[in-house]
Amino acid sequence: MDAIKILVVDDEARMRKLVKDFLVKDGFEVLEAANGEEAVDIFFDEKNIELIILDVMMPKLDGWGVCREIRQYSKVPIIMLTAKSAEKDELLGFELGVDEYISKPFSPKILVARVEAILRRTNALDDQSIEVGGIKIDKSAHEVYVDGKKLELSFKEFELLTYFVENKGIALSREKILNNVWNYDYYGDARTIDTHVKKLRSKMGSKGDCIKTIWGMGYKFEP
Numbered sequence: 323m324d325a326i327k328i329l330v331v332d333d334e335a336r337m338r339k340l341v342k343d344f345l346v347k348d349g350f351e352v353l354e355a356a357n358g359e360e361a362v363d364i365f366f367d368e369k370n371i372e373l374i375i376l377d378v379m380m381p382k383l384d385g386w387g388v389c390r391e392i393r394q395y396s397k398v399p400i401i402m403l404t405a406k407s408a409e410k411d412e413l414l415g416f417e418l419g420v421d422e423y424i425s426k427p428f429s430p431k432i433l434v435a436r437v438e439a440i441l442r443r444t445n446a447l448d449d450q451s452i453e454v455g456g457i458k459i460d461k462s463a464h465e466v467y468v469d470g471k472k473l474e475l476s477f478k479e480f481e482l483l484t485y486f487v488e489n490k491g492i493a494l495s496r497e498k499i500l501n502n503v504w505n506y507d508y509y510g511d512a513r514t515i516d517t518h519v520k521k522l523r524s525k526m527g528s529k530g531d532c533i534k535t536i537w538g539m540g541y542k543f544e545p
Contacts, residue, residue, distance in 0.1 A: 329374045332380070335356070344433070376403065386418060400419065422440060452484070
């Protein structure tokens with residue numbers, strides 16, 4: 323089987339080499355672009371690139387411009403790298419269809435873990451649709467319906483609900499949820515889960531009651 327092809331776009335040669343070395347070590351084929359225009363040319367010439375790691379600040383065409391160009395024609399997963407960590411930058415990224423957003427400096431191992439997690443989701447052709455208790459999750463389209471009505475969920479809310487539904491009836495600790503939904507060992511405050519669950523329950527209306535709180539531990543999904 324051919325190696326999965328990833329395009330790494332960054333105007334810093336040192337950064338490209340660092341990311342490439344870790345990805346190649348994990349069996350990926352890596353293409354490089356030093357600016358946004360080169361990235362767009364390579365993407366459309368190659369056709370079969372399965373993921374893009376994209377820096378924001380670049381000459382000729384920045385990461386936002388690259389994302390806009392590619393999103394007109396493709397839903398290829400995009401991980402955005404940036405030195406900025408402002409909330410407005412993250413929001414712009416998600417509005418443009420960015421799948422993950424990583425601030426520099428970052429651990430290359432964490433980046434590879436996120437790459438693998440995204441590819442597992444996008445390449446998992448089986449079980450693309452899940453239905454339980456009036457809740458339908460379309461994984462390929464990244465859409466959720468409750469009693470036929472489409473919900474507007476954030477990326478992490480979608481991932482969180484999918485994880486709950488796929489593990490229905492199982493008590494899930496906050497640590498386990500973080501490691502599976504956030505795709506790496508999360509060293510921040512585990513209460514970030516509680517915030518996401520609160521928003522998710524609110525958007526799900528009466529179906530939000532399916533997400534049960536297990537005091538002192540975490541959550542369980544019971545349709």
